Amino acid sequence: MKTAGKLAAGWLLTLGVMLMTLSISAEVDKHKMLKPLPPGIDGDYQEFLNTEALYLLDITAKQGLIFGFPTLAIGGWLALGLYRQGKQEKQASEEQASKNLQSIFYRMVQENEGRISLLGFAMQSQLPPTTAKEYLDIKAQELNANFKVSEEGSVLYHFDA
Numbered sequence: 001m002k003t004a005g006k007l008a009a010g011w012l013l014t015l016g017v018m019l020m021t022l023s024i025s026a027e028v029d030k031h032k033m034l035k036p037l038p039p040g041i042d043g044d045y046q047e048f049l050n051t052e053a054l055y056l057l058d059i060t061a062k063q064g065l066i067f068g069f070p071t072l073a074i075g076g077w078l079a080l081g082l083y084r085q086g087k088q089e090k091q092a093s094e095e096q097a098s099k100n101l102q103s104i105f106y107r108m109v110q111e112n113e114g115r116i117s118l119l120g121f122a123m124q125s126q127l128p129p130t131t132a133k134e135y136l137d138i139k140a141q142e143l144n145a146n147f148k149v150s151e152e153g154s155v156l157y158h159f160d161a
Contacts, residue, residue: 012072020064
């Protein structure tokens with residue numbers, strides 16, 4: 001459904017822009033036709049006004065506006081709705097991921113009596129080690145955790161449970 005909405009919004013926006021461009025082009029051509037001609041060499045010329053062409057340009061301009069503006073507005077409204085929906089879905093997904101990460105963190109604190117290694121947390125949460133370290137550092141600051149560095153160089157976080 002999302003793909004169909006994107007296609008519909010894209011087509012409506014494209015069609016609306018084309019119709020509005022056609023309307024503007026017809027108005028410009030109509031204005032050029034009504035502009036007075038400069039006098040010729042001998043200063044004598046006869047003004048000729050093509051009323052049929054003016055009528056067609058006038059109708060084209062009006063129809064372009066009548067059909068172009070609503071098409072453009074509906075396409076824009078659809079695109080804006082899809083943008084907002086995507087933003088909401090992304091936010092909901094991030095919130096769910098944050099809840100899952102917090103759940104894993106608290107479960108590990110409880111199971112390991114407050115001690116969490118960076119590698120263990122990264123494996124359980126399936127996060128890259130740098131992201132896992134950032135998360136654990138933030139939690140360590142929030143909960144006043146102690147750090148212990150083993151002889152191998154791995155960091156062990158100790159949270160008071």
